[in-house]
Amino acid sequence: MPAEHSNSMAGRMAATLFIAALVMCAGYAALFIAPEEATMGLIQRIFYFHVAAWSSMFIAFYIAVFANIAYLITRRAKFDWLGLASVEVGVMCCTIGLVTGPIWAHPVWGVWWTWDARLATTFILWLLYISYLLLRGLVDEPQRRAMLSAVFGIFAFLDVPLVYVSNRLWRTTHPQPVILGGDKSGLDPTMGKVLGFCIFAILGVMILVLLDRYRVEKLRHDFDELRFEVESRAADAQSNLAKAKP
Amino acid sequence: MKNFNSLFAAWTAVWAIFFLYEVSVARRVSRLREEIERLKQQLREGS
Numbered sequence: 021m022p023a024e025h026s027n028s029m030a031g032r033m034a035a036t037l038f039i040a041a042l043v044m045c046a047g048y049a050a051l052f053i054a055p056e057e058a059t060m061g062l063i064q065r066i067f068y069f070h071v072a073a074w075s076s077m078f079i080a081f082y083i084a085v086f087a088n089i090a091y092l093i094t095r096r097a098k099f100d101w102l103g104l105a106s107v108e109v110g111v112m113c114c115t116i117g118l119v120t121g122p123i124w125a126h127p128v129w130g131v132w133w134t135w136d137a138r139l140a141t142t143f144i145l146w147l148l149y150i151s152y153l154l155l156r157g158l159v160d161e162p163q164r165r166a167m168l169s170a171v172f173g174i175f176a177f178l179d180v181p182l183v184y185v186s187n188r189l190w191r192t193t194h195p196q197p198v199i200l201g202g203d204k205s206g207l208d209p210t211m212g213k214v215l216g217f218c219i220f221a222i223l224g225v226m227i228l229v230l231l232d233r234y235r236v237e238k239l240r241h242d243f244d245e246l247r248f249e250v251e252s253r254a255a256d257a258q259s260n261l262a263k264a265k266p
Numbered sequence: 267m268k269n270f271n272s273l274f275a276a277w278t279a280v281w282a283i284f285f286l287y288e289v290s291v292a293r294r295v296s297r298l299r300e301e302i303e304r305l306k307q308q309l310r311e312g313s
Contacts, residue, residue: 047277061268061269062267062268062269062270062273063268063269063272063273065273066272066273066276066277069276069277069280070276073280112283112284112287115283116279116280116283116284119276119279119280119283120276120279120280123272123275123276123279124272124276126272127269127272225284229284229287229288229291232288232291232292232295233291235295236291236294236295236298239295239298239299239302240298242298242302243298243301243302243305246302246305246306246309247305249305249309250305250308250309250312253309253312254312257312
């Protein structure tokens, strides 16, 4: 194994262990250190990972739109890879939010789902980014695929600020924001610290997964180049053989 | 311990989704590495 590869594996392992330790501490803090919420009780503890997943999703989609714009300006393939990796990881975080939300909602609201502005805009966001991933599968030519994906990615991102402001602008069944929500919002200081720690831990997981996903695209690029070389050589060999025949 | 099952289900869902996604990414990495090695081998044999 080359020394460079072995060093990168060691670094990756150290980062994974660090993030795993952070996640375990965050889980302990969310379950045992954060005080119990007065009206909802135990079920409110979903909050710490539900909100952390949403925060990571927002950051992933911000990275994606940055990569989409950068691709349209520079036409460099690595921005296309970053855009794709961020969207896939963002969709994963969005899926976590969409799964944990109804599990929390059912005992509290009495329904699994309701079409209020926050939930509807979020579901549309999930559908838009799923469409982005499906769209990529329909176009074979790499430059055309990257260009179309970048344009569609920017269009899909328009829903991200709408999701954020939806429960600030409209009356929703989903609770009003407890952070940056104005005078009437607020969080117990211990709850706030635990939430911050959980966001940090989940963000660490998200970045680790994002780097892995980016590596897949880089490897796919290396694979395509090698395959092209193998096919070119095979074609050359065949034409030489044809010329040599009397 | 009211709603413990729901809390447990939500936490399991969080880690199951992360885990399944990471496994799918790791499988894609190892499959591509194998394919790259195979092509490199083909090129070495051809030259």
